[in-house]
Amino acid sequence: MAPSSSPSGTRTTRVHVVSDVHGNARDLARAGDGADALICLGDLVLFLDYADHARGIFPDLFGVENADRIVALRTARRFAEAREFASRLWAGVGGERAGLIERAVRGQYAEMFAAFPTPTYATYGNVDMPPLWPEYARPGTTVLDGERAEIGGRVFGFVGGGLRTPMRTPYEIGDEEYAAKIEAVGEVDVLCTHIPPEVPELVYDTVARRFEQGSRALLDAIRRTRPRYALFGHVHQPLARRMRIGRTECVNVGHFAATGRPWVLEW
Numbered sequence: 001m002a003p004s005s006s007p008s009g010t011r012t013t014r015v016h017v018v019s020d021v022h023g024n025a026r027d028l029a030r031a032g033d034g035a036d037a038l039i040c041l042g043d044l045v046l047f048l049d050y051a052d053h054a055r056g057i058f059p060d061l062f063g064v065e066n067a068d069r070i071v072a073l074r075t076a077r078r079f080a081e082a083r084e085f086a087s088r089l090w091a092g093v094g095g096e097r098a099g100l101i102e103r104a105v106r107g108q109y110a111e112m113f114a115a116f117p118t119p120t121y122a123t124y125g126n127v128d129m130p131p132l133w134p135e136y137a138r139p140g141t142t143v144l145d146g147e148r149a150e151i152g153g154r155v156f157g158f159v160g161g162g163l164r165t166p167m168r169t170p171y172e173i174g175d176e177e178y179a180a181k182i183e184a185v186g187e188v189d190v191l192c193t194h195i196p197p198e199v200p201e202l203v204y205d206t207v208a209r210r211f212e213q214g215s216r217a218l219l220d221a222i223r224r225t226r227p228r229y230a231l232f233g234h235v236h237q238p239l240a241r242r243m244r245i246g247r248t249e250c251v252n253v254g255h256f257a258a259t260g261r262p263w264v265l266e267w
Contacts, residue, residue: 013152015039016262019194019233020125020254022046023055025111027260032117037151038262041233041253042125042160042194044112045105050075050208050236051258057104062089075208079166105129109136116141121149125194126162126169126234146181148188152267157185157227159193162234163213179217190265191227193218194234196252201240208237222248229265 016035021028023046032038049055053067066089073082090097109132116122118140124130130145137143144158159181161171185191196202198214205212212235222230226247233254242251253263 012266013154014264014266015151016264017041017192017231017253018256018262019043019231020236020257021112022049022257023108023112024257024260025115027256028112029115029117031256031260031262032120035262035264038117038120039156039192039231040116040120040122041192041231042123043127043233043254044125045108045127045129046257047127049257057101057108060104061093061100074167075210077210083168102129102132106132109133113137113141121151121156121158121192123158123192123194124160124171126171128160129170130160146184148185154189154228154267155187156190156192157188159185159191159218162195163215165213175215175217178215182215182217182221185221187225188227190229190231191218191222191225191248193230193232196232196235196238197222197230197245197250199243199245199250201243202232202238202250202252203235204239205235206237206239219245222246222250231263231265 014035015037016031017039018031019041020043022043046056048058048067050071053059053071054064059067070082070085093100113136120141122141122143123145133143145160148155148157161173163175163178164172196214197219198216203212203214222245230248230250231253235252236254238252
């Protein structure tokens with residue numbers, strides 16, 4: 001990464017922000033080009049691609065037709081049927097489920113973390129497996145969750161993971177635990193989370209045709225502490241990619257898997 005400067009020659013700080021990488025290691029390796037730092041807001045793992053059902057751990061294990069079926073059930077919000085269908089598939093591998101998933105995730109993490117430039121500041125997404133991250137985070141990659149970091153004179157707060165949903169993804173936690181992490185971050189210039197604040201326009205996915213889980217505690221913190229920016233991902237095709245809540249510019253940066261382009265913050 002290289003320092004940046006304005007046309008007048010004044011030194012500026014440039015940060016690139018990505019979220020929902022979902023296996024896109026090729027573009028991730030270039031995501032920090034020209035920036036002073038890269039921020040990643042999680043979901044490195046690709047379990048099932050709703051745009052291309054042939055991609056991900058699930059179709060690799062069970063085939064595209066079964067991936068088509070489970071996507072259709074989830075899109076129709078028939079979550080109980082989706083879980084029952086998935087359970088029947090997993091029953092076919094006996095006691096190998098956990099091992100198969102972990103091996104696949106480890107393969108993806110090895111590729112994703114190797115693509116991170118220096119410095120990278122990262123937090124977890126709801127489909128990530130936090131216990132594995134210390135094995136893959138190299139020097140130059142700082143993992144934060146409920147913690148703060150200073151970048152270019154501004155204070156950034158990081159809160160990873162998601163809230164509990166019928167999807168039962170790996171890193172979902174309760175409302176109180178999530179709110180405690182928000183509280184621990186406190187007042188910051190830029191609040192970085194994986195999930196959005198609980199605002200209808202920010203949590204509705206127009207392709208999956210459902211409201212994803214946003215955080216009321218995050219919304220309350222934005223209103224109370226008034227950061228300059230609130231950055232998040234999780235919802236891949238939201239009704240609104242950005243909106244203001246008071247003085248805070250709220251921006252969804254969760255389009256990286258599809259576009260390969262980071263969101264740029266410069267000051």
